[in-house]
Amino acid sequence: MLKIIKSAEIYTPEYLGIKDVLVVDGKIGKIDEKIEITGVEVEVIDGKGKKLVPGFIDSHVHLTGGGGEGGFATRTPEITLSDIIQGGITTIVGTLGTDGITRSPENLYAKAKALEEEGINTYIYTGSYRIPPITFTGSIMKDLILIDKVIGVGEIAISDHRSSQPTIEELKRIVADARVGGMLSGKSGVVNFHVGNGKNGIEPLFEIVQNTEIPINHLYPTHINRNKDLLEQGIEFAKLGGVVDFTTSSTSKDPDELKAYNALIRYYEAGLIDKVTFTSDGQGSLPIFDEKGNFVKLGIGKVTSLYYEVKLAVLKGLPLEEALKPITVNPAKILGLKNKGKLKEGANADLVILDESLNIDTVISKGKVLMSDKIIVTKGIFEN
Ligand code: ZN
Numbered sequence: 072m073l074k075i076i077k078s079a080e081i082y083t084p085e086y087l088g089i090k091d092v093l094v095v096d097g098k099i100g101k102i103d104e105k106i107e108i109t110g111v112e113v114e115v116i117d118g119k120g121k122k123l124v125p126g127f128i129d130s131h132v133h134l135t136g137g138g139g140e141g142g143f144a145t146r147t148p149e150i151t152l153s154d155i156i157q158g159g160i161t162t163i164v165g166t167l168g169t170d171g172i173t174r175s176p177e178n179l180y181a182k183a184k185a186l187e188e189e190g191i192n193t194y195i196y197t198g199s200y201r202i203p204p205i206t207f208t209g210s211i212m213k214d215l216i217l218i219d220k221v222i223g224v225g226e227i228a229i230s231d232h233r234s235s236q237p238t239i240e241e242l243k244r245i246v247a248d249a250r251v252g253g254m255l256s257g258k259s260g261v262v263n264f265h266v267g268n269g270k271n272g273i274e275p276l277f278e279i280v281q282n283t284e285i286p287i288n289h290l291y292p293t294h295i296n297r298n299k300d301l302l303e304q305g306i307e308f309a310k311l312g313g314v315v316d317f318t319t320s321s322t323s324k325d326p327d328e329l330k331a332y333n334a335l336i337r338y339y340e341a342g343l344i345d346k347v348t349f350t351s352d353g354q355g356s357l358p359i360f361d362e363k364g365n366f367v368k369l370g371i372g373k374v375t376s377l378y379y380e381v382k383l384a385v386l387k388g389l390p391l392e393e394a395l396k397p398i399t400v401n402p403a404k405i406l407g408l409k410n411k412g413k414l415k416e417g418a419n420a421d422l423v424i425l426d427e428s429l430n431i432d433t434v435i436s437k438g439k440v441l442m443s444d445k446i447i448v449t450k451g452i453f454e455n
Contacts, residue, residue: 072114074438075106079118079424083414084125084395092123094420097438101416116433116440118424124395125414126161126421126436128402129377131226131263131293131316131350134165134182134195135174138356138369140233145369146173149182150354152189158351158374161421161436162192162402162411166226166263168355169233171199176207183220190436192411192421195220196263200228201235204245211245215252215260222406223261224249226293229275231267239278246279250289259407263316264292272304280311287313291405293350294318296334309338309346314405316348317397319380320357320372332383335397339389348405349397351377382429391429 074094081087081102091106092099138147155163165183167174176197183193197214198204204224206214214221224245228234246262253260266273276290287308293316295305305315317331328334331349338347353374359367377398384394403412410419424433434442 072112073108074114074116074420075108076116076118076123076422076424079121079123081414082122082124082392082395084392084399086392092414092422094435094438097420098410099414099416099418099420102414116424120427121432122391122425122429123414124391124423124425125399125412126423126434127159127378127398128162128406128408128412129158129160129351129353129374129398130164130348130402130406131318131352132163132165132374133168133352133354134163134186134193135167135178136354137168137170137174138371139170139173140356141369145356146170147354147356147371150374152186152191154353154374155186155191156434156442157431159378159423159431159434160191160374161423161434162194162408163374164222164406165193165195167196167199167205168226168265169200169228171201171205174199176205180207180218180220190439190441192419192436193220194222194406196223196225197221198224198227198245200226200233200265202227202237202241202245211248212252212255215249215258216256222258223253223263223291225261225263225291226265227262228265228267230269230271230273231265232269234265234267239275242275243279243283243285246285246289247283250285253289253407259288259405261289261291261405264290266292266294266297266301268298272301273308274304276308276313280313287311288405291316294352296329296331298329302329302334302337306338306341306343309343312346314346314348314401316350318352319349319376320351320353320355321376330383331380332387335380335384335394336387336389339393344393344396345401347397348402349377349380351375353377378431385429
């Protein structure tokens with residue numbers, strides 16, 4: 072069935088003004104001043120007073136749960152479809168984490184397939200924190216080439232006490248395999264690096280850039296807003312053309328300036344907003360501290376933090392068309408997702424409607440409405 076979203080303010084993420092958008096067969100058929108269709112059934116969504124933006128992309132989520140770092144009882148649960156929809160997320164990339172023993176790539180694949188069937192666009196990374204990476208086939212290249220959902224490798228841990236203390240040569244080999252595997256399969260072949268609090272930060276990535284011919288866009292470090300030094304290193308990396316990722320779910324006692332929205336404003340002022348993505352690290356475990364900074368317990372990261380930090384950036388004065396980039400067009404580019412992250416004719420109809428207060432009003436994925444007026448639809452079950 073055809074769908075028209077009428078008279079919404081369009082953000083591609085660039086601002087286009089008030090227009091109508093026609094959705095045909097899961098794609099954006101037309102964007103125009105006024106679209107009138109007669110003779111066939113059309114579903115009309117009134118967008119008056121609202122903003123229409125691309126569906127959000129979250130490229131680092133522990134879909135099958137993560138954690139376990141405080142023992143088995145601290146393992147976190149699988150994500151639910153309603154969490155994803157509430158976050159306005161229409162494209163999600165699943166990853167394992169610290170635990171590549173009790174969490175398997177096969178389970179991650181099955182979860183990604185399930186969410187795809189339920190209406191979300193999904194991909195996964197092969198590997199986990201450690202080296203040699205755990206894979207489906209024994210080879211990063213084979214995984215990329217033969218397994219549809221695999222678009223990259225990760226999260227490989229560096230500069231972290233939980234990493235496998237990889238050597239620079241081991242890291243180079245992983246990135247090299249990801250590059251060629253990506254080339255042969257027409258995928259991005261990115262390597263998502265979990266960067267810990269270690270003093271070297273992303274130094275190994277600079278070494279790879281300087282000492283190999285591999286393009287910088289295969290290196291995709293996350294948690295760059297973890298500490299001040301890393302944030303500054305990230306600016307150097309971005310100036311070289313690299314893309315860095317800020318984590319939005321945080322219960323850190325660190326100063327506010329390390330929150331994703333503040334870090335984004337810092338990069339915006341440095342002219343580097345096109346080099347930043349946000350991810351939620353959803354379903355990962357998060358330490359919770361008391362007022363004195365003492366560890367209390369482990370919590371769970373929420374994917375709803377992704378857009379929340381974008382909204383905070385806008386409330387702090389960043390234009391919406393800029394603040395949207397880290398969850399739309401920027402991740403689409405680094406992940407090589409050609410028809411996503413942008414509102415244009417021919418692109419996938421993955422859309423979010425925001426109300427006057429910038430709250431998520433409606434989520435449309437692959438042309439289908441998944442949430443309307445705060446009512447969440449999950450496999451036929453309605454929840455408030
Ligand atoms: Zn991580």
